[in-house]
Amino acid sequence: MKLAGLLLLVLSVEPSISHAVDYETDVKATLKDRCFSCHGSVKQEGELRLDAGTLIMKGGSQEVVVPGQSGESELIKRITSTELDYRMPPDGARLTERQLALLRNWIDEGCDFPDDEVIPKQPSEHWAFLPVNPPAFPVVKDKTWARNPIDTFVLAKLEADGRQALPQASPTVLLRRIYLDLIGLPPTEAEQKKFSSNPNVDVIIEQLLSSPAYGERWGRHWLDVVRYADSNGYERDAEKPYVWRYRDYVIDSLNRDKPFNQFVLEQIAGDELPSRSIETQVATGFLRLGHWDDEPADPDTDRFDQLDDMVSTTGQAFLGITIGCARCHDHKFEPFSTRDYYSLVAVFNPLERPRDGRTEKTVLIDATEVYSWTEISNQAPVTHILMRGSPQRLGDSVEPGVPAILVKTPPHFPNATGRTTQRRLGLAQWIASNDNPLTARVIVNRVWQQHFGEGIVSTANDFGLMGSAPSHPELLDWLSHWFMHDADWSLKKLHALVLRSRTWQSLKSNDSLVRYRRLEVEAIRDSMLAVSGQLNAKPFGPAMKPSIPKAALESNSDKESVWVPSTESEAARRTVYAFIKRGLVVPMLESLDLADTVSSCPQRQVTTVAPQALSLFNGDFAVQQAKHFAQRLSREAGDDPQKQISLAWRLALCREPSSREIECAKQFLIDESLEQLCRVVLNLNEFVYPE
């Protein structure tokens, strides 16, 4: 025991590195961990970069390594120094003996590194920060396949990779796919019949894009991005008064195909627009959707937490950047400084939350209660950089601005008017401009992700250096340019273009761009209601509360009064109208991966776990819908089991059952009720994974 301890001690003083040092795993990993944040592509203290072998050799304002002589190398001298203003890294723990030994050995062995090592680009050259220019159309061998430009770009890549385009899905498969994609409901029997007499999918696409159900489906996607919820969270978890008007605004804006750049302007600065209306001021509810503790642990930082919620969400939702990480220190991996961050804080700092102590107030505009912030004066408070995010440590004061890396010249911020500081208007105009490199790319990618199951950029909220690279960069740029300049920011035109492409209409497989992906819980629940005949199409207005099992309320601190469910018919409205209570999410919605209610959700998770099966097979809601579904089948198909089965399959799956399916179901119905069969049908994989 003693001997082992002694041995360990010796080892830790002078670690022997037996194998040849590996640049990638031994050297670069250490440098990345401890040095890149100041000597990498984002920052170059002392003009030095250590993130590639050639750059280490090049050195900075002085040479840092002498190959073969670690003792002479500045890098090692600094790392081993004890002088506070000389040693490296300047903060945090010293490098371990082992890390130091590896660096020494690497230098002594001659500083080997691969010739083809990729040198990380400077942030200013990062693809997403460059202007959107239309790329040249690729030349493709197969001149007949492509139906529109999307197909041309996709085919070019397939041909380059030596792969085949996939065949097109059948019209009936496409019918159900389009319905679920655009409106989140399956086609009715009448709609199916009509389609079979004229199977033209273009007509269906146009028709559904004009349906009010489109906004109810796609509005929810936007609500995910803006962290929508109906309550504040925390102890009282109070309802946000009239916040549903913002939800209705989103649905209505999408249905009216409001240009996306206008949609941006209204949500950030709807009260500062020359053309402001109640509608545009309701839109600014976007800024007030966040969680809010009415009894904050630290009132000094509370104010900045609320500002952070606005800055972070604005950054992610519209620009696809993780600027929130620059609150306490310059972003370690992205070219965003605390100055950039607090310049954005300065944009929102004039806002005040209307409240009376712990009780939130609304803003009364022409007799309409509007849930938004207000600017009470056109004199902006001074905004300081907070050192390490601490409100007690004020740094320089900053003016409103945008992240420096994203602009050649800072955008113009208008002067304060009689009412407000106009700072948000300045920011919104820059975000909504055709010159912004990110806004169009980010929204085009979100739309693509929702249609295909996976984005061209798979990190929909992060287009920064750490985000993933686009799978089809030219296509993304072509679409973004087209979206701004030819489609005038029309989302419906973008949907139509995508849905008409052969790429989207292809069969789903592991090779296709269009993926199998489980429907979101809203579309599952709404489809169940539609199939059972119970769906209440009533649009807009105060949220409804689906019933929650008593057992799930017992864990609440005020279990008797916390949740008063709506009537069955009111709760049978579309799920986008369900009350989202941050402290008590309806269990069925929660277990089926509802969006995070606290921060911007770039994409729904898809988990597959037993509690989902319990909810959909045993839960009150599912059992109730199975009952209604069975009654409907008896009503509409009579007593003949075969007719009942056929109708069930058409309503739920939009197709006739196979002979084997009929046989299985008939066999089942000999001993079991129609209601049990309906419960099975509503739980089929095919019901929630559209073709």
Added chain:
Amino acid sequence: MMSRFIPNRTPCGRTRREFLWEVGGGFASLALTDLLANEATATTILGAKPGHFPAKAKHCVFLFMNGGPSQVDTFDPKPALQKHHGKPYTGEAKVGSNGRPIGHLMKSPFEFTQHGASGLEISSLFPHTAKCADDLCVIRSMHSDTAAHASGCLQMNTGSIFIGKPSIGSWLSYGLGTPNENLPAFVVMTDPRGGPIGSASNWSAGYMPAAFQGTLFRSGGAPLLDLATPQGTTDRSQRRSLDLLKSLNEEHLKSRPEESELVARIESYELAYRMQTEALRVGDIEREDAATLSMYGIDDPMTADFGRKCLITRRLIENGVRFIQLYSGGGHLEDTWDGHNDCITNHTQHAGETDKPVAALIADLKRTGLWEETLLVWGGEFGRTPTSEGVDKPGRDHNWQGFSMWIAGAGVKGGQAIGATDELGFKVVEDGCHVSDLHATILHLMGIDHTRLRFLHQGLNQRLTGVEEHHVIKKALT
């Protein structure tokens, strides 16, 4: 040779990092690059995974004393309070919360005596737990960042005073999975009077997939939500319905055999069915003998509820459940340990309800050999003021600057008290343990390095213990 410079490619042809970004939630088990020696081992999101190093504890039980037990009445004796009883406090510590009235220094009416071979001092509130004194490692120097219940409970559970973060049970489920997927990995049992303030935010998976959230387990009736076969459906019909579902789904799968999500969803229904049987069996404590029921105090109305929970806890541990949290106290104020009006009556009641069951759990774990692999954590979201709340009123207000908790079991050095508060019991003066230090210690005992367990969210590698530096409480370890 060159291959070592080519990024690790996934089957989809993306770099592994890109792949992990993208699947973040879909197959989050894969995102544990640091943890998994062999990624292929974890096939489901909750499948068991190895930690960073051999674990001392396989299971953790968090006995959450909701509302905030008073340190000076439980595990932190302060003779000086006897001396200064009734005098105003003149020190520099912040006193109380939210502008509540500040009274005078108030001695504890509960006598502290030494217990066990170690002579650990424990108040008369816990005569049963005191018999296990040599197993307990009391931390007298706990401190947190907030004086409010909502943010305090959140911090104790998630490390953050803000909602939306994964709780420690979620981190453990994410990091280690569970050896028995027929039961949830992370179980929560609340008080019949209600849940803690903030309710489900306290066992939420936050930005992680919902699969990692705490599952409520009830100590009576159907233990899990939607567990029972629907009314009017016989067990036979249930099984036949599941069989039909399975056969139709398998038929559907035939032409799409490569779609693993479809396979997983078929399996989830079978898993749910097994869970029905298993959870009912585990929750059915009637099979236990009378002596056991009595040891847990299930035959006494005072201790019956918490006793039942503690007994179920032992049964859950036996069946592989990773993290179990039990709440003592629920709803508001005096229904919890929140003794604003009369801390003496309040604590007498809540300690009375829990002391015997907790001691029984310790004894039972020892009897069954599970003690060697189970970590126990006892405490609330903060402590209470050594002053009364208002003059001549026996209540105590919130105190987050210094309070006591204890840990015991696998890997813990028992029979000791770590750290100290000042002479009167307000503020930590020695060996301070921040809530995040406790979290680091729990993860450590479970085989996880808290700096290496990460989840990518909003462009950052998030950790339970956050960005500030926190440390494992070394003195607490064997």
